[in-house]
Amino acid sequence: PMVRPTAPASVTVSQPESVPAASPESATSSQSTAVAASVSSDEVAPAIQAVPTEDADFRPKPGPLSPSNAKKRENIEPTGPRVIPPSLRAPLSDELEQELAESLGDMSLDEILDADKRGQTASVQLEAEAKVKGRILRIYRDDVFVELPGMQQGSLSLQLFSTPPEIGTVVDLRIGRFNADDGLYDLTLPGGAVDVGDWSDINEGMTVEAHITGANKGGLECDVNHIRGFIPAGQVSLYRVEDFSEFVGQRFACMVTEANPSRRNLVLSRRAVLERDQAESKQRLLGELAVGQEREGIVRSVRDFGAFVDLGGIDGMLHVSQLSWDRIKHPSDVLTLGQKIKVKIQKIDPETGKIGLSYRETFESPWAQASTKFPVSAVVSGTVTKVMDFGAFVRLDSGVEGLVHISELSHKRVFRVSDMLKEGQEVEVKIVSVDTEAQRIGLSLKALEARIEPAKKAGAPAEEEAPLPPIQKHKGPLKGGTGKGTGGEQFGLKW
Numbered sequence: 001p002m003v004r005p006t007a008p009a010s011v012t013v014s015q016p017e018s019v020p021a022a023s024p025e026s027a028t029s030s031q032s033t034a035v036a037a038s039v040s041s042d043e044v045a046p047a048i049q050a051v052p053t054e055d056a057d058f059r060p061k062p063g064p065l066s067p068s069n070a071k072k073r074e075n076i077e078p079t080g081p082r083v084i085p086p087s088l089r090a091p092l093s094d095e096l097e098q099e100l101a102e103s104l105g106d107m108s109l110d111e112i113l114d115a116d117k118r119g120q121t122a123s124v125q126l127e128a129e130a131k132v133k134g135r136i137l138r139i140y141r142d143d144v145f146v147e148l149p150g151m152q153q154g155s156l157s158l159q160l161f162s163t164p165p166e167i168g169t170v171v172d173l174r175i176g177r178f179n180a181d182d183g184l185y186d187l188t189l190p191g192g193a194v195d196v197g198d199w200s201d202i203n204e205g206m207t208v209e210a211h212i213t214g215a216n217k218g219g220l221e222c223d224v225n226h227i228r229g230f231i232p233a234g235q236v237s238l239y240r241v242e243d244f245s246e247f248v249g250q251r252f253a254c255m256v257t258e259a260n261p262s263r264r265n266l267v268l269s270r271r272a273v274l275e276r277d278q279a280e281s282k283q284r285l286l287g288e289l290a291v292g293q294e295r296e297g298i299v300r301s302v303r304d305f306g307a308f309v310d311l312g313g314i315d316g317m318l319h320v321s322q323l324s325w326d327r328i329k330h331p332s333d334v335l336t337l338g339q340k341i342k343v344k345i346q347k348i349d350p351e352t353g354k355i356g357l358s359y360r361e362t363f364e365s366p367w368a369q370a371s372t373k374f375p376v377s378a379v380v381s382g383t384v385t386k387v388m389d390f391g392a393f394v395r396l397d398s399g400v401e402g403l404v405h406i407s408e409l410s411h412k413r414v415f416r417v418s419d420m421l422k423e424g425q426e427v428e429v430k431i432v433s434v435d436t437e438a439q440r441i442g443l444s445l446k447a448l449e450a451r452i453e454p455a456k457k458a459g460a461p462a463e464e465e466a467p468l469p470p471i472q473k474h475k476g477p478l479k480g481g482t483g484k485g486t487g488g489e490q491f492g493l494k495w
Contacts, residue, residue, distance in 0.1 A: 125150075125178075126148065126149070126150065126152060126175045126178075126185060127175065128175055128176065128177060129174060129175060129176075129206070130174070130175045131172065131173070131174055131175075131190060132148060132149055132172075132173055132174075132175060133149075133170055133171070133172060133173070134146035134147055134148050134154065134170070134171060134173045134187070135147045135168060135169070135170050136165050136166065136167055136168060136169045136170075136171065137153070137167070138167065139158060139164065139165075139167070141158075142157060142158045142159065143155050143156075143157065143158065144156050144157070144158050144161070144165065145184075146171075146173065146187060148173075148175075148185065152185060153183070153184055153185070154173070154175070154176075154184050154185030154186065154187040155182075155184050155185075155186070155187065156173070156186070156187040156188060156189070160188065160189050161189075171189070172189070172190050173187045173188070173189065173190070174187065174188045174189065174190050174207075175187065176188055177201075188207070190277075190280070199227065199259070199261040200261075202224075202227070202256060202259045202261075202266065203256065203259065204256050204257065204258065204259055205255065205256060206255070206256050207253055207254065207255055207256075207273060208224050208225075208253075208254060208256060208268070209224070209251055209252070209253055209254075210222035210223070210224050210229060210231065210251065210252050210253075210254045210268055210270075211223045211224075211251050212231075212247050212248050212249060212250050212251070212252065213248070214248060215244035215245045215247065215248055216244070217233075218230075218232065218233055219231050219232040219233040219234075219235070219236060219244065220236060220244055220247055220248075222252075222254075222268065224266065224268075227266055228264070228266065229254075229266035229267065229268050230266070230267055230268070231252075231254060231267075231268045231269065231270055232267070232269075234271070235257075235268070235269035235270060235271045235272070236270055236271065237270065237271060237274070238271060238274050238275065238278070239300055239301065252270045252273075253270075253273050254268035254269060254270045254272075254273060255268065255269050255270075255272040255273050255276075256268060257269045257272070277313070278313050278314070280313075281312060281313020281314065282313050282314040282353065284313070285311060285312060285313055285314050286314070286348075286350070286353065289311075289345060289348060289355065290345065290348075291345055291346065291347060291348060292344070292345065293344070293345045294342055294343070294344050294345075294362060295311050295312075295342070295343060295345065296311075296340060296341070296342050296343075297309035297310055297311045297312070297316065297340070297341060297342075297343055297357075298310045298338060298339070298340055298341075299335050299336065299337055299338060299339045299340075299341065300315060300337075301337070302331050302332055302335055302336075302337055303331070304320075304330065304331075305319065305320055306318050306319040306320045306322075306323070306331055307323075307331050307335050309341065309343055309357055311343075311355070314353070314355065315355075316343065316345070316355035316356065316357040317354065317355065317356055317357060318331075318335075318343060318357045318358070318359055319356070322346070322357065322358040322359055322360055322361070323335065323359050323360060324359070324360050324399070325360050325363070325365065325366055325398065325399025325400075326395075326398060326399050327385055327386070327393075327395075327401065334359070335359075341359060342362050343357040343358060343359055343362065344357065344358045344359075344361040344362055345357060346358050346361070360399075365399070366397060366398055366399035366400050367399070367400065367436050367439050368436070370397075370400055370434065370436050370439075370441070371434050371436050373397065374396060374397075374400070374402075374431050374434060374441060375431065375434070376431055376432065376433065376434060377430065377431065377432075378430070378431050379428060379429070379430050379431075379448065380396055380428070380429065380431065381426060381427070381428050381429075382394035382395050382396045382402070382426075382427060382429060382443075383395045383424065383425070383426055383427075384421050384422065384423055384424060384425045384426075384427060385401060385423065386423065387417050387418055387421055387422070387423055388417065389406075389417065390405065390406055390417075391403050391404050391405040391406050391408075391409075391417060392404050392417055392420075392421045394427060394429055394443055396441070400441070401441070402429070402431070402440075402441035402442065402443040403440070403441070403442060403443060404421070404429060404443045404444065404445055405442070408432070408442075408443065408444035408445060408446055408447070409421070409445050409446060410445065410446050410449065411446050411449060420445075427445065428448065429443040429444060429445055429448075430443065430444045430445075430447040430448055431443060432444045432447065
């Protein structure tokens with residue numbers, strides 16, 4: 001209790017010998033008088049010196065009192081400066097003071113409260129599974145706090161980021177459930193998982209994090225926050241998986257395709273999440289890709305006609321003719337599944353989204369120096385790579401082939417090319433033409449052979465050709481004519 005002493009002397013109160021029955025008000029006043037009487041001047045003096053005299057008018061003005069109560073107040077209520085009790089709040093530690101200052105930032109407590117009131121009136125309820133953009137406000141331990149549209153805030157785990165984000169960075173987020181106790185939204189990154197507590201939190205179509213615990217022929221066994229689930233084999237990946245054991249121990253974001261609490265049946269799909277992410281990446285990449293660009297990709301499938309290369313969310317077609325400058329029999333001679341390669345974009349179809357790629361264009365074309373290394377009339381050696389009905393192809397250098405037409409095989413008449421050349425045969429040919437733009441080189445075998453003349457007998461004299469006999473001219477009148485008879489009269493005919 002605060003006591004205002006009137007003088008440095010001790011306070012004494014005289015009481016009459018007989019006191020009548022007092023009312024509750026007088027009983028309370030008597031107790032206050034006894035407390036005041038027990039306080040000595042030595043205990044009050046130090047407090048009086050610590051309070052300036054300007055606080056003498058700090059006392060609240062008393063209200064109207066009855067004459068008896070007014071007389072009692074004069075006896076127990078001293079006049080003079082007010083005594084302020086010492087502060088009983090324990091000081092905060094340096095760590096707590098620093099944390100409080102960081103949380104408040106440049107704003108005062110009043111400003112934060114005002115902003116909170118404005119936010120309560122201007123806040124907008126955000127829909128679950130909606131995609132929004134948020135600004136990183138603060139990172140505290142394993143939690144990242146984000147400012148959302150509509151004066152809302154949310155939090156997500158720091159482990160969802162590959163690298164810790166910077167304060168003020170704007171990121172793409174997906175809205176989860178609203179935590180009314182904290183006033184925050186549970187957030188995830190696009191394609192990330194939502195924390196679930198029990199079966200009541202699991203709904204079909206939502207994305208959860210699955211911990212792979214086992215594998216069998218039918219798919220993968222997983223655990224979703226101590227709830228047993230299963231991922232069928234066809235829903236594990238976008239591509240065919242030969243060995244499911246390689247996924248054991250990993251964590252995946254999966255979509256719930258079936259949730260039946262009564263039967264304790266939880267079926268998940270990782271492929272649905274991958275297809276959703278791939279569709280988003282495909283639309284983004286189609287706007288970035290252009291003909292002539294070089295991109296890195298991963299070989300996802302090898303077929304007889306070529307290979308499919310993943311460019312980071314969208315597949316491109318790599319035809320077998322664009323794999324190497326050399327003639328190859330199968331794409332597996334150059335590429336392997338899962339290999340990282342650099343390809344060049346040749347064409348893009350905006351309607352179908354098909355992308356044509358080239359692997360050999362990333363290397364220098366051997367035809368650039370073909371006219372210098374193989375000039376016309378030069379004699380070179382090569383290997384027959386392919387025999388056709390119209391001629392044979394001869395490999396002169398890596399990626400450079402020439403054609404020996406059937407008419408250039410021999411001076412003799414050739415009915416079948418295979419009668420003259422075989423695949424893998426080493427031959428010497430003469431270059432007759434070079435077209436680097438069309439990538440064609442004409443070769444000839446018969447140009448290296450001399451024309452075969454008819455054989456002559458040794459020692460036989462040369463035969464001279466006999467002169468033609470002279471034409472004999474007719475002397476005398478010519479036979480026949482119109483003036484001579486026909487001879488029909490001999491047979492009784494009149495011609």
